[in-house]
Every structure is written in structure tokens, then in C-alpha cells.
Amino acid sequence: MRSIQKTGTKELGGKLERSKTSGARYVLLRPAGYPLKSVFQDYPEVADPRLFERYAREQWYGELVRPGCYLFDRRLYPDFAFKVIRAHPHVSVVGSDTKIVVERKKTDAAKIKSEVSFEDVVGQKEARRKMKIVESFLSEPERFGKWAPRNILFYGPSGTGKTMMAKALSGKTKVPMIPIKATTLIGEFVGEGSRQIHGLYKKAEQMAPCIIFIDELDAIALDRRYQDIRGDVSEVVNALLTEMDGIHSRKGVCTIAATNKIEFLDDSIRSRFEEEIRFGLPNAEERL
Ligand SMILES: Nc1ncnc2c1ncn2[C@@H]1O[C@H](COP(=O)(O)OP(=O)(O)OP(=O)(O)O)[C@@H](O)[C@H]1O
């Protein structure tokens, strides 16, 4: 009889027959994060261990477990990985009475705390002034109509405080920020990148108000001529354009993108930003 179909531990291949493997009595899991780092920052909180145990048994019923392998969440936090730290017996199968425990988080490393404030940013007067508008938009989005500064582009040389300013904004307004590097959006498989983008925005909408900070935008939003060379890149760009578009806008989501090569950006992307904010090199006075 074969009642279990889903395979979780690839490394064991077909060598072990599940039906012959004994049921796990005890499994200790450690939250390991997402396979694609830095896209999502949130963590499944295990507030109620008994509730989690039920949730875990249900979705991983029949999964082979042994120390070192991973179990992936398929429900609340799709793809979030839990590493199996201990299993008893050593190689076993999750059953309806397996005791499943999640290790307590030791640090809060997954949550970025922004200790930067606007006051720490030297110079950049023009940027600071424009940030005030964004700040009031994030505090009272309903006051803004059509002209809301939802998509903002930071540009300027490296090390001029673009990332710093985004962090300060998040800290000041207490609006969470999801930082992502554009390069991580280029998936290994076709369709993966656009799925990531949509997932990202969906998540942000649930958390709204929320800031999505896309660093190194130029890595994906190159001129069309270059995009043609890599189809997967233009697919990511198209997904991003859809999300940034006013018509399908996600409520309460503000996109801030940063680049130090604005001249390479594709016009279709550039025109989506309601505001472009320039970061200049500090002058002699500001340097002191
Ligand atoms: N205007 C500024 N005022 C104070 N410190 C600054 C300023 N600009 C840069 N710095 C310092 O330099 C560091 C790097 O700045 P930041 O990461 O914000 O630059 P960036 O513009 O995002 O650069 P990149 O384009 O390379 O990402 C900051 O952590 C900060 O210590």
C-alpha cells in the first residue's frame, strides 16, 4: 500500500522505502530562512507550540526526516525552510503523533532595526526636503490622491547615503522596509523572477504601509537593448512595471529604488517613478 507520495528529502533518493521507515517520535526544527536570501524578512512566529505542532504534522505528514535535511513550509510562509536538527529515530517519517518542536530564536537577526535617523545624513538638502513629502505620505496616505509619491528613485554616486536615507525614512515613519537587491530577483528558472516580484508585493500589501527598497536597480532595469540579451531580465522588469503601475497599485506600498547608473535605466522604468531624488557628493563644507 502506498499512502504517502510526497518526497521531501531528495538526498535519500529511492533507497529508503517510506513504508518501511518507522514513524518519528520526536523532531526538533530550527527556522532556517528562505532559500532566496533577503527577499522576505519575516519569520514564522511560533507563538503557540501546540498549534504549530498540529500545523506541522498536517503539512509534513509522511515526510522523511533526518538531521540536516530541510522541511519547507507550504502554507503560511511558502518556501520558508526549517532545518531538522534532531530526529528520533534518526531517520524516520513524520506521523500523526510525532512530537514536533521548534527551537527558540536566540537573536532577532532577521529583523532589521534602523538606528539611522535623518539627522545622521550629512548634506543632501534637496533629498531631505523631498523625503518630507514621502514621510507625510507614509503617515497619512489617504490625504494624497493621484499624485502620491509611491515610487521614488534615488540616484547618485556610491556612498552618498541612499541606503542610509531609506533606512532613516523607515525608522522615522515606523513603516517596515523590505530591502532587496535587484540581482537576487533574477531567478534560475524562467518565471521565477516575476513570481518573486509578485510575491514580494503581495507580502508588502499585507504588511502595508510598507516600503520596498530595491537596491542596485540598474542590474535589472537596463535599457531594453540589453534586456533583450537576457529574456529572464525583461520578464522581471515587466513584473516590476505591473506592480508599480498606478492602475494595479498595491495599497500602502511605497517602492524606493536606488541606482548609481541612472543613465543606463530603461525609460519605461524611469517614467514609473513619480519622483527622482538626486544624491550628490558632499561639498568641502559638508565634508568636515
Ligand atoms: N550623506 C551622508 N551622511 C553621512 N554619512 C554618509 C552619507 N553618505 C554616506 N555616508 C556613510 O557611508 C556609508 C554608506 O552609505 P550608503 O550605503 O547609504 O551609500 P549608498 O548611496 O547607498 O551607496 P551605494 O550606491 O554604493 O549603495 C553609510 O553607512 C554612512 O556611514
Ligand SMILES: [Mg+2]
Ligand atoms: Mg546603497
